[in-house]
Amino acid sequence: MIDSLNKALSAALHSLYDIQINPDDIRLDITRKEFEGDFTFVVFPYLRQSKKGPEHTAQELGEAVVSAVEQLEKYNVVKGFLNLSFKSSVWVDWLTSANITSIRTAHGSPRKIMVEYSSPNTNKPLHLGHVRNNVLGFSICQILQQYGHEVIKVNLINDRGIHICKSMLSYHLFGDGETPESSGLKGDHFVGKYYVLFDVKNREQAAKLVEQGMDPEEAKNNTPLMEQTREWLRKWEEQDSEIRSLWSTMNGWVYDGFHSTYDRMGVSFDKFYHESETYLLGKDLVMEGLSSGELYQKEDGSVWIDLTAEGLDQKILLRSDGTSVYMTQDIGTAQLKYDDYHMDQSVYVVGNEQDYHFQVLKATLKRLGKAYADGVFHMSYGMVELPEGKLKTREGKVVDADDLMDEMYATAKERTNEQGKTDGMEADELNTLYEQLGLGALKYFLLRVDPVKRILFNPAESIDFQGNTGTFIQYTHARCQSILRSISFDGSVTLPDHLEAEERALVAHFHQYDDKLAEAATNFSPAVMANYLYETAKLFNSFYNQHSILKAESENIKQLRILLTQRTAETLRVCGRLLGMEMPERM
RNA sequence: GGCCCGAUAGUUCAACGGAUAGAAUAGAAGUUUCCUAAACUUUAGAUCCAGGUUCGAUUCCUGGUCGGGCUACCA
Numbered sequence: 001m002i003d004s005l006n007k008a009l010s011a012a013l014h015s016l017y018d019i020q021i022n023p024d025d026i027r028l029d030i031t032r033k034e035f036e037g038d039f040t041f042v043v044f045p046y047l048r049q050s051k052k053g054p055e056h057t058a059q060e061l062g063e064a065v066v067s068a069v070e071q072l073e074k075y076n077v078v079k080g081f082l083n084l085s086f087k088s089s090v091w092v093d094w095l096t097s098a099n100i101t102s103i104r105t106a107h108g109s110p111r112k113i114m115v116e117y118s119s120p121n122t123n124k125p126l127h128l129g130h131v132r133n134n135v136l137g138f139s140i141c142q143i144l145q146q147y148g149h150e151v152i153k154v155n156l157i158n159d160r161g162i163h164i165c166k167s168m169l170s171y172h173l174f175g176d177g178e179t180p181e182s183s184g185l186k187g188d189h190f191v192g193k194y195y196v197l198f199d200v201k202n203r204e205q206a207a208k209l210v211e212q213g214m215d216p217e218e219a220k221n222n223t224p225l226m227e228q229t230r231e232w233l234r235k236w237e238e239q240d241s242e243i244r245s246l247w248s249t250m251n252g253w254v255y256d257g258f259h260s261t262y263d264r265m266g267v268s269f270d271k272f273y274h275e276s277e278t279y280l281l282g283k284d285l286v287m288e289g290l291s292s293g294e295l296y297q298k299e300d301g302s303v304w305i306d307l308t309a310e311g312l313d314q315k316i317l318l319r320s321d322g323t324s325v326y327m328t329q330d331i332g333t334a335q336l337k338y339d340d341y342h343m344d345q346s347v348y349v350v351g352n353e354q355d356y357h358f359q360v361l362k363a364t365l366k367r368l369g370k371a372y373a374d375g376v377f378h379m380s381y382g383m384v385e386l387p388e389g390k391l392k393t394r395e396g397k398v399v400d401a402d403d404l405m406d407e408m409y410a411t412a413k414e415r416t417n418e419q420g421k422t423d424g425m426e427a428d429e430l431n432t433l434y435e436q437l438g439l440g441a442l443k444y445f446l447l448r449v450d451p452v453k454r455i456l457f458n459p460a461e462s463i464d465f466q467g468n469t470g471t472f473i474q475y476t477h478a479r480c481q482s483i484l485r486s487i488s489f490d491g492s493v494t495l496p497d498h499l500e501a502e503e504r505a506l507v508a509h510f511h512q513y514d515d516k517l518a519e520a521a522t523n524f525s526p527a528v529m530a531n532y533l534y535e536t537a538k539l540f541n542s543f544y545n546q547h548s549i550l551k552a553e554s555e556n557i558k559q560l561r562i563l564l565t566q567r568t569a570e571t572l573r574v575c576g577r578l579l580g581m582e583m584p585e586r587m
Numbered sequence: 588g589g590c591c592c593g594a595u596a597g598u599u600c601a602a603c604g605g606a607u608a609g610a611a612u613a614g615a616a617g618u619u620u621c622c623u624a625a626a627c628u629u630u631a632g633a634u635c636c637a638g639g640u641u642c643g644a645u646u647c648c649u650g651g652u653c654g655g656g657c658u659a660c661c662a
Contacts, residue, residue, distance in 0.1 A: 047642075078606065080606085081605080162661080162662080163662075300660090311590085313589095313658075319660040325662090352655090352657090353656055355590095355591060355592075359591090383656080419624095449599085452593075456599085461598095467625095468611040475623080478625095515603095527600095534601095535610095541626055542627070544622080545626070545628080548621070548622065565622095587623085587625080
């Protein structure tokens with residue numbers, strides 16, 4: 001539809017005003033709903049060459065295009081805006097034949113894309129910030145896949161380091177043989193408890209040192225506990241069997257906990273990397289860079305890269321004692337990932353607090369001569385904050401992921417019971433429903449916001465189930481299904497060639513799906529799909545309230561409306577899946 | 588200090604440089620003998636400030652204000 005219009009506009013501009021413009025470069029807007037028309041062509045940019053006023057120019061173009069394109073019905077002009085309307089029959093044909101849900105590859109450049117997301121530390125349970133990461137990461141993978149790319153979902157687990165040793169030591173000293181089983185705690189929460197306990201004990205010890213006159217900052221890092229933690233880290237690195245054994249045990253507990261949380265959130269991975277296996281990587285690459293002269297060494301032996309030419313700073317890559325820093329291992333891991341998959345693009349879903357880190361990583365890889373550096377992309381997103389500020393596990397200022405999902409479930413159950421529409425549903429069906437509604441509301445809440453913006457979460461105000469919410473979208477789907485349960489589309493009936501305003505709006509909206517998917521995929525923005533989903537539900541409800549489906553004026557109108565209902569449900573399911581939201585049959 | 592990001596109705600969010608800046612929520616007023624009222628309809632309410640570019644700026648540029656982040660031989 002659009003193609004023929006673009007061609008006609010291009011031809012008309014050429015023949016009327018001698019303007020050369022490629023059909024692909026013609027820009028059409030969706031006509032705003034307060035005006036009549038489907039697509040709008042803005043003529044202002046061409047006035048200089050047409051040498052006529054905006055209305056006159058638009059008039060002439062409209063005349064030419066409508067007579068050239070048989071599918072067009074009419075046009076109207078408002079100032080410099082040429083609004084073009086297709087014949088209703090064209091829309092109906094499109095609706096009948098359109099394959100809304102299929103995977104798109106028509107953009108012509110399918111790529112192999114690795115997306116790293118989640119990447120948790122194994123010393124504490126997941127909180128709301130992680131939930132945003134997981135939901136965003138999973139969603140963008142779904143979107144990229146739907147757009148026709150090949151996607152590899154990876155999780156780089158941060159399973160080693162000083163913070164892991166803290167929870168290990170804390171458990172060793174104060175655990176008294178307790179286990180997740182004996183305490184009835186989920187594994188990750190169990191380990192997290194000891195991580196928090198470490199901090200408590202460490203503060204006590206630090207306070208004593210301060211009493212003895214030590215500087216508070218210094219004291220924190222020089223307690224007996226901290227000394228021992230560092231000792232444990234050394235032993236861990238030396239493969240001390242006792243330490244390693246405790247480490248595997250505790251990580252095992254955490255993994256059990258994480259896996260159940262992941263399952264519940266509905267996220268998954270194709271590949272897990274573990275820092276314990278990658279933390280030594282990268283040194284070789286740094287040494288290569290040193291010999292090729294891209295890096296330099298200070299007198300104390302530390303190795304640096306000077307990125308001032310790229311507008312960044314100088315960055316250390318190897319300490320004077322020859323050990324790695326975080327950046328070193330990220331360089332090594334980037335290489336490992338590339339060797340494993342040879343992907344065209346490597347996406348890191350990581351919070352915006354690490355914007356600088358990823359600029360440096362990319363620039364460094366480039367300097368080291370790695371062509372794949374161009375494919376490195378940091379999908380940065382804003383932090384989730386409480387009214388009092390950032391989430392902080394150690395200070396207990398967190399919204400725990402599991403607790404939050406429980407609360408969402410409970411609220412969903414409560415609201416559903418208030419509605420009283422679920423009579424006759426089995427207990428396990430109801431359980432699934434509450435889960436779908438609770439998680440749906442949560443995911444939509446997190447995804448509808450542009451990723452670059454931070455999200456303020458106020459625990460005092462629970463996540464909504466009314467208005468612009470996941471629930472509204474799910475409700476609309478259930479509404480569609482309730483109709484489609486009683487009747488289905490009969491393809492043998494000839495459809496009408498007239499559309500009511502609300503019907504036309506829905507069809508035109510379905511037509512935007514391709515553009516929206518492309519926008520979401522190229523901008524890495526699930527929020528685009530969330531908004532599209534909301535619009536879909538809104539338009540359907542508006543249509544639904546205005547026109548009866550089952551009691552339509554005639555059989556062919558009825559069939560058209562059933563088809564519209566079917567398409568709506570389909571769109572909600574497909575786009576919902578892109579956000580990781582499930583659509584209930586009844587609610 | 589330097590660098591990065593954000594700022595839109597009371598609140599939470601939209602708006603490839605285009606028309607009268609859209610929604611939701613909170614407020615006011617309506618809609619159910621009829622397919623799910625977790626819905627629909629009506630109403631009131633906003634672009635941080637000052638310049639600049641443009642036929643046209645919430646959008647792009649410059650400067651400022653406010654908020655957040657980064658700026659470790661931490662991860």
